[in-house]
Amino acid sequence: MDSRLAIYPGSFDPVTNGHLDLIERASQIFGRxxxxxxxxxxxxxxxxxxxxxxxxxxxxxxxxxxxxDTFEGLLVDYAxxxxxxxILRGIRAVSDYEYELQMALMNRKLEPQLETVFMLPAVEYSxxxxxxxxxxxxxxxxxxxxxxxxxxxxxxxxxxx
Ligand code: ADP
Numbered sequence: 001m002d003s004r005l006a007i008y009p010g011s012f013d014p015v016t017n018g019h020l021d022l023i024e025r026a027s028q029i030f031g032r033x034x035x036x037x038x039x040x041x042x043x044x045x046x047x048x049x050x051x052x053x054x055x056x057x058x059x060x061x062x063x064x065x066x067x068x069d070t071f072e073g074l075l076v077d078y079a080x081x082x083x084x085x086x087i088l089r090g091i092r093a094v095s096d097y098e099y100e101l102q103m104a105l106m107n108r109k110l111e112p113q114l115e116t117v118f119m120l121p122a123v124e125y126s127x128x129x130x131x132x133x134x135x136x137x138x139x140x141x142x143x144x145x146x147x148x149x150x151x152x153x154x155x156x157x158x159x160x161x
Pocket of ligand 1: 009010011012013016017018019022088089090091092096120121125126127128129
């Protein structure tokens with residue numbers, strides 16, 4: 001087990017400034033952070049796996065201790081394979097808490113060595129979700145300050161298609 005390694009799993013469809021805020025904070029705490037995109041999400045994504053990974057790589061390229069990967073199947077198996085015992089998740093509001101608690105406790109039951117660490121984003125991102133960003137983009141709303149410019153460009157192209 002690598003005590004300096006943490007993994008940050010999610011859908012990242014697409015990565016937002018809220019995700020990025022958490023990634024930047026975590027990269028200052030952990031020696032190595034692996035942001036990992038779930039391949040077996042139930043949802044029909046707006047961006048395919050390759051696009052989501054590309055966007056994450058683009059926006060984290062200046063953070064030398066951050067890597068981007070994908071995983072399929074149980075997160076506990078992936079964490080074990082990587083030798084990580086820390087899962088990072090974000091909590092925005094009370095509404096996130098119940099779902100995150102359920103997941104964290106289920107993961108702990110599956111792998112008692114695995115700790116879930118929760119972090120809070122800057123307050124200006126505490127209302128921000130990928131879902132909201134997709135809706136806004138589809139309706140032509142301003143995405144300024146919500147996603148990195150590279151992601152905004154991709155969203156504009158995607159909704160124009
Ligand atoms: P998932 O489908 O696994 O919830 P998401 O990409 O939506 O994937 O979110 C991944 C993680 O990032 C979750 O823990 C979520 O709570 C957190 N997160 C998403 N948006 C924000 C945000 N604006 N601020 C902080 N954490 C966030």
